[in-house]
Amino acid sequence: MPLGAARFGLISGVSGSLELIQTQTFSNQSTINFTSSSIVDFDVHFFTFNHTLGGNTPALRVSSDGGSSYLNNNEYDWNYRLMNRRTAATNEYRSTGTYFLPLQRSQAYQWSLGSNVWIYNMNNANKYTHFTIQSTGADTTDNIAHYAKTFFGNGFVEDKAVHNALQLLPNTGTLTGTASLYGLKQS
Amino acid sequence: MGLEIIKKVSSTGVSSLSVSDIFSSTYDDYLIQQTVYDNASANNDGTMRLLDSGGSEINAAEYYYAGEDTRTYNSFTESTGVAQTSFAGFGYQDASTTTGVGLTMYVFKPYDSSLFTKCLWQGQVGGSGQARWYAGSHKSAETITGLKFDTGSGTINIDCIVYGIKGT
Numbered sequence: 001m002p003l004g005a006a007r008f009g010l011i012s013g014v015s016g017s018l019e020l021i022q023t024q025t026f027s028n029q030s031t032i033n034f035t036s037s038s039i040v041d042f043d044v045h046f047f048t049f050n051h052t053l054g055g056n057t058p059a060l061r062v063s064s065d066g067g068s069s070y071l072n073n074n075e076y077d078w079n080y081r082l083m084n085r086r087t088a089a090t091n092e093y094r095s096t097g098t099y100f101l102p103l104q105r106s107q108a109y110q111w112s113l114g115s116n117v118w119i120y121n122m123n124n125a126n127k128y129t130h131f132t133i134q135s136t137g138a139d140t141t142d143n144i145a146h147y148a149k150t151f152f153g154n155g156f157v158e159d160k161a162v163h164n165a166l167q168l169l170p171n172t173g174t175l176t177g178t179a180s181l182y183g184l185k186q187s
Numbered sequence: 188m189g190l191e192i193i194k195k196v197s198s199t200g201v202s203s204l205s206v207s208d209i210f211s212s213t214y215d216d217y218l219i220q221q222t223v224y225d226n227a228s229a230n231n232d233g234t235m236r237l238l239d240s241g242g243s244e245i246n247a248a249e250y251y252y253a254g255e256d257t258r259t260y261n262s263f264t265e266s267t268g269v270a271q272t273s274f275a276g277f278g279y280q281d282a283s284t285t286t287g288v289g290l291t292m293y294v295f296k297p298y299d300s301s302l303f304t305k306c307l308w309q310g311q312v313g314g315s316g317q318a319r320w321y322a323g324s325h326k327s328a329e330t331i332t333g334l335k336f337d338t339g340s341g342t343i344n345i346d347c348i349v350y351g352i353k354g355t
Binding site: 016017018043044077078079080081092094095096118119120121124126127128130131132134152154155156184185186187 | 189190191192195220222223225255257258259260262263285286287288289290291309310311316318319320348350353
């Protein structure tokens with residue numbers, strides 16, 4: 001069962017307001033694209049991501065042309081709070097510019113990560129697309145310097161357009177894991 | 188099982204939005220979202236109150252919360268409230284801005300008269316990069332049936348969508 005599905009009690013064959021659009025399982029892949037035509041059937045989406053092998057920063061981009069290209073130039077505006085278990089330190093990060101919206105901080109170790117993301121107004125050409133993110137990660141080698149981290153992030157895409165495709169990608173290298181995209185019905 | 192929609196309301200040019208008769212014995216917990224908080228008549232910083240069993244707004248000093256205002260353009264600010272008359276940290280919007288917003292709130296067991304009502308909310312709430320993540324408790328064990336958003340200043344276009352989280 002994809003991460004997040006259990007949170008809302010979703011079981012295969014049982015419907016509700018949250019509808020699965022697509023699940024992808026991938027290994028050593030540089031980009032993972034969600035281009036289903038049903039993305040535009042919803043204004044609000046729920047995205048879950050289970051990353052099983054790390055060393056990079058996973059992130060999201062959106063497309064306004066069905067996935068032929070993804071916005072990557074000064075449209076992303078984000079901020080997040082990162083908390084570290086071992087050091088008890090918290091750090092704030094914020095940026096605008098060419099960087100895409102991160103789901104977690106880059107790590108140089110084997111890194112297991114679970115994220116859930118709410119995405120708002122993708123199908124509204126008069127609003128920005130907004131994101132809220134919660135993630136937690138753990139070093140799979142039990143390296144105490146990076147044992148566990150918690151992440152609360154927010155952001156928006158400074159582009160008033162219908163965004164009809166979503167891309168998951170790392171800042172460098174590849175990703176291995178599972179990701180699911182859901183649509184949330186509003187009526 | 189899953190999320191089941193209970194009510195969607197929206198209004199334009201208002202200083203507050205009451206969302207009544209949304210909590211019941213049908214569900215234990217709820218997911219509430221907001222995607223519109225636009226066209227403010229003035230810069231504002233929104234709050235939220237709960238509605239009691241008779242649908243009346245609870246304005247007693249019974250709201251406790253902690254959270255953080257995060258933003259892209261400046262340092263983050265921690266925020267706490269003890270015995271306040273409302274929860275803080277909801278919609279924020281600059282005047283005459285139409286960016287839309289994205290806010291999700293979980294409300295836990297509001298209809299149970301023996302428990303405090305607890306809430307978790309996180310949102311990218313507009314105003315050029317303003318965001319929040321908060322948790323709060325209404326420190327009075329009573330039946331809660333709804334909620335009310337308030338801009339704090341001026342009017343706004345606003346929406347609210349309420350889902351029940353169906354466990355069985």
